[in-house]
Amino acid sequence: MRNLIIFLRRYFNFFLFLLLEVICFVFVFRNNNFQRTVYLNSSNGLSGKLYSRYNDVQYYFHLKATNDSLVKENLRLHSELATSFDVRDTTSFVKFDTLRKYSNDTTRKLLSTEVRKFLYREAKVINNSVNREINTITIRRGSKDGIRPNMGVIGPNGVVGVVRSVSENYAVVISMLYKSSGASAGSNFGFSAKLRSSGEIGTVYWNGRNAAIGQMRDVPRSAKLHKGDTVITSGFSAVFPENLAIGYIDTFYLSDKSSTSYDIRLKFATNFYNLQYVYVIENLLRDEQTRLEDSTRNLLK
Amino acid sequence: MSVLLKNIIRFVLLILFQVLVLDQILIHQLVNPYLYMLFILLLPFNLPRPALQLLGFLLGITLDMFSDTMGIHAAACVFIAYLRPFVLNILSPQGGFEVTQRTPSVTSMGLSQFAIYVSVLVLLHNIAYFCLSVFSFADPLYLLMKILLSTAASLVLVLIYELLFFSRK
Numbered sequence: 001m002r003n004l005i006i007f008l009r010r011y012f013n014f015f016l017f018l019l020l021e022v023i024c025f026v027f028v029f030r031n032n033n034f035q036r037t038v039y040l041n042s043s044n045g046l047s048g049k050l051y052s053r054y055n056d057v058q059y060y061f062h063l064k065a066t067n068d069s070l071v072k073e074n075l076r077l078h079s080e081l082a083t084s085f086d087v088r089d090t091t092s093f094v095k096f097d098t099l100r101k102y103s104n105d106t107t108r109k110l111l112s113t114e115v116r117k118f119l120y121r122e123a124k125v126i127n128n129s130v131n132r133e134i135n136t137i138t139i140r141r142g143s144k145d146g147i148r149p150n151m152g153v154i155g156p157n158g159v160v161g162v163v164r165s166v167s168e169n170y171a172v173v174i175s176m177l178y179k180s181s182g183a184s185a186g187s188n189f190g191f192s193a194k195l196r197s198s199g200e201i202g203t204v205y206w207n208g209r210n211a212a213i214g215q216m217r218d219v220p221r222s223a224k225l226h227k228g229d230t231v232i233t234s235g236f237s238a239v240f241p242e243n244l245a246i247g248y249i250d251t252f253y254l255s256d257k258s259s260t261s262y263d264i265r266l267k268f269a270t271n272f273y274n275l276q277y278v279y280v281i282e283n284l285l286r287d288e289q290t291r292l293e294d295s296t297r298n299l300l301k
Numbered sequence: 302m303s304v305l306l307k308n309i310i311r312f313v314l315l316i317l318f319q320v321l322v323l324d325q326i327l328i329h330q331l332v333n334p335y336l337y338m339l340f341i342l343l344l345p346f347n348l349p350r351p352a353l354q355l356l357g358f359l360l361g362i363t364l365d366m367f368s369d370t371m372g373i374h375a376a377a378c379v380f381i382a383y384l385r386p387f388v389l390n391i392l393s394p395q396g397g398f399e400v401t402q403r404t405p406s407v408t409s410m411g412l413s414q415f416a417i418y419v420s421v422l423v424l425l426h427n428i429a430y431f432c433l434s435v436f437s438f439a440d441p442l443y444l445l446m447k448i449l450l451s452t453a454a455s456l457v458l459v460l461i462y463e464l465l466f467f468s469r470k
Contacts, residue, residue, distance in 0.1 A: 013350045017383040020358050024379060027365070027372025028433060047320075047367045054321055129368070131330055133434050136369040172369060179435075208435075209330055209443075273327070 048126075048170040052140055055126040059276065066276040073156040118241050119282040121145060123153075123171075125275050130211035135177035137161065139278060142169040150239065152281040158245035158269025159191065159233060160278050171280075176246075177272060179208030190217075192237045193246050196230040198223055204231065204246055204266070211272045214247055216264035223262065225252045231266055238286045245269040304345055304403065312360065315340050320367045323458075331447050334454035337364055338426045339462060341382050342419060345403045350386055357382030370434065377429035381422045388421055407463060419459055420452075427452045 008015065059066075123145075127138035141147050143166050153160045153173050161175035178189040190203040193216060202219040216231060229249045235242030247266035255263050283289075319337040328334070341357050348356075361375030368374070389405070392414050407415045427448050435444050 013354070013383070016351050016354055017379065020354055020379040021376055024358075024361070024372040024376035027362075028376065050320070050367075058325075129324065131327055131333055132368075132370070133436070134370075211330070 048138065048167070051127040051138055055124070062274055062276055065274045069156045069271075069274075070277070115285075117283065117285050119284060121147070121280045121282070123147075123278050123280055125278055126170075128175075128272070128275050130177060130272050133179040133208050135175045135211075135272075136164070137173040137175050137275065137278070139171050139173060139280070140169070141280065142167050142171050144168050146282065147171045147280055148282075152239040152283075153278050154240070154244055154281060155270045155275055155278050157271065158247070159240060160270050160272075160275065162239060163280065173278070175272060176204070176214065176268065176270070177206050177211055180205050191240075191246060192234045193231050194234040195219070195223065195225070196232050196243075197226070201234055201236075202231075202261075202264070212268055213250070214266050214268050216247075216249075216266055217261065219252075219262045219264060221254065221260050221262065225249060225262065225264070227251070231264075238283055238289045240281065241283075308340070308344065311343065312340050316360075316363055316367075319364060324368060328454070329450075331443075332450045332454050333447070334451060334458055335427070335430070336455060336458045336462065338378060338381060338423065339459060341378060341385065342422055343404055343406070346389070346405065347403060350383075353385060354379055354382045373430060373433045376433055377426050380429045381426045384425060385422060388418055392418055407467070420456060423455050423459065424448075424452050427455065 121141060123139040123141040125137055126140050127136075129135045129137075137153075137160070139147075139153075147163060147166050149163050149166055151163045153163060159176060161173045161178075163171050164174045165172050174189070176191065180189050190205045192201070193204045194201045200219050200223040202216045205215045205217065207213075207215055219225070227249055231246045231249065233240040233242060233244045233246060247268045250265045250267050252262050252264040315337045319335065323334050323336060337360065340360055341353070344353060344356065357378040358375055361378030362372075364374045365371055392410070403409075405415065405418065410418065431444060431448050431451070435447070438444065
């Protein structure tokens, strides 16, 4: 016993070193579900406050770019408005979360009442990174504003990421810039996507190199691809609605002659370098969809 | 100014500089400059080793909190805090450094010794940090380039720091 104590005292430093490193590694590997350690990331009070103070100052320097992107978005939305089309097929308005569609003739019969599925909330970006392996965005909206984990996040131009953890006033978003090799399924962070022109389904990854470039896999060889084709969300994941831009095809190639799917290099639609405002999407029917899917999966097992 | 007060101020300033300035500027995907570990390098010579490691852990976990990299910075900081006494031992002349100045610096160690001391520990920090953060050896050249270029950037920053806060006494 005495020898043991002497031994421990002698190598105390080394054991302390091992202990601290083990603590660090536990933190690192619990990173995968870090909702539990929510107070030790940038959504906690101290760093959240510091980041929003800092952003108050730094925001002014980006006002021009932010304005430009908002004007562009307004332009896009205006051109999609019913009033900018010649034939008005609806005089619908949002009321109690339903969308009423009336017939077009003089009788004005109520055709259908559509339930609202997606709810958008705007959020200010207060911290953003692009040059790490796992990039996160802190936003100034939290559980008080109805933000919950696993909601989709989009920017003015396209998809941005998914909410990971939430505190009262802040939330941390994992952006699309989340390094994954794309080699093995299951352990990867990819976005379900499809091609706008032909509708082929694939998955979008990021390889950790350049914050403007992404990778798309699993597009079958039979697909007809063109440079500049738009890649959009597939709407399968219950996180994002359909038809949101993810990126534009830059180059594509077959990794070898016998491979059955294309490797596509695409430019992200979102400019991650100067993100100022994002929209958090809540899928109001999400619980119903996932419950149904899970119960079916359990039946099949 | 007492050594304690000086170190507390240095801790806060280096964390703020790292979070608000260095993490915000983007040079290249391969170059992520880190300066905050200078706090560990400039702690006094006679600090007990357990205290050194605990301070390293505290520093790392504080930065982890800001950059959402749970535990990665802390692991790298504890690593260099543990190795610091060994590096100092190798570099110290017979009979240890002069006792007149109690912290590592250019004047207490000599220019070449100090340069070796800083470069070795910064390199070790970056090796530990980037290995943990990239977490794959699938592309060793990418990892190596990232380590080397980031170390070079960090060393330039340390040089600027030393030029700014150089004291002759």
